[in-house]
Every structure is written in structure tokens, then in C-alpha cells.
Amino acid sequence: MDLGAIRRITSRLWGPVCAVTAAHEGDAGGQIAVGVLSASILPEHPRVLIQIWKANRTHDLIAASHAFAVHPLAADHADLVRQLGFRSGHDREGKLNEIAWTPGITGSPILAATPGFVECRVVGILDATDMTVFLGDVVAGEWHDGETPMVQAYEMIGAMSPEWQEEYRRHDLAQREAAAHLLNSATNGSPA
């Protein structure tokens, strides 16, 4: 396989940068995700699909609560992307402490400073070894911000300072290593 050619295609298939949040038994968390997709052609039955890596704290909160919220972000949300996407709630308690939010109808945190959100209850789960695909029925949603354009990850990260880009690369590498470990453990037949 020509992995270079394949990557040129797959890198174009990521969605816009989003914040994904969830909460369970008083524990609230959130992360950044580009593995986010609309999953219904029926406007009266909206669904959203998200891909969440198993090493993430938010993964455990979604798996436990069977609910999540997705907030599409704009180019001026670089601070939020760094807060939620460059470090894990596993390493830092109270990750949402410095971010304004209120609980939605599923209990998932709704972040104040975002253009809008959809809130979902999980109706389908695909275990993909290193990550889980969660399919959610949309149960609530709001849009406040007119025509705010969404932003792709390469634009968002590319506009950051060299220091932040380096921080991103370090965290991304650690996440890839965790994913490779889970996949290799599964291939070798040993428990992850």
C-alpha cells in the first residue's frame, strides 16, 4: 500500500474542529475532535457520529453516561483547542474548571463560548480497538452565531505559535503511541 497517497486522502476526510464534552456522576470533561460527522439525511431525525480514542478521559465519560455534546469551533477558539485538546483529563483534574459551561438535558457540559452545540444520547457503539465510534441521537441543540465559518485542524494548528504547535505534536505523538499499543496488543492476541 502507498501509505503516503492514502494519507493524502484520509487527511482530507476529517471534519471541522469540534469540542466534545460529557459528564458522569459529577465528573465533567471534554476534548477536541475532528472525527465528527452528521449521520442522518432526515432533518427530523438528526444523528451525529463521533470517533473517540480509548486513552481519552472523555471516552470513559461518554461510555459511562451514554451521552455527549458536540460544539463546532471557529478560528478564534485556539485557546479552547489548547485547553481541551493538548492535555488529558487523566493527567489534570478539573479540566473544565476554567471554562464557562452549564449542564445540558443529558448532563453533558454545554460550553458557553462556542457558536452552538448539539447534545446526543448514544444509540450505537462500535468498538474499533484503539477507539470507539459512538452514534448519537440529537436530543437538543442551539446555534447562536450566524454564519461563523467552521475551521479545519490544519488551519487551526497552522495558525498557532511554534511553541503551541510543538505542544500539540508532543501530545499527538503520545496519543498515536497509545493507539498503536492497543492495536498491536489486539493483533498479538494479548489483552490491552
Ligand SMILES: Cc1cc2nc3c(=O)[nH]c(=O)nc-3n(C[C@H](O)[C@H](O)[C@H](O)COP(=O)(O)O)c2cc1C
Ligand atoms: C485538532 C485536534 C483534533 C483531534 N481530534 C480527535 C478525534 O477526532 N478523536 C479523539 O479521540 N481525539 C482527538 N484529539 C485529541 C484529544 O482532543 C486529546 O487527546 C485530548 O487531550 C483528550 O482529552 P481527555 O483525555 O481529557 O478526554 C484531537 C486533538 C486536536 C488538537
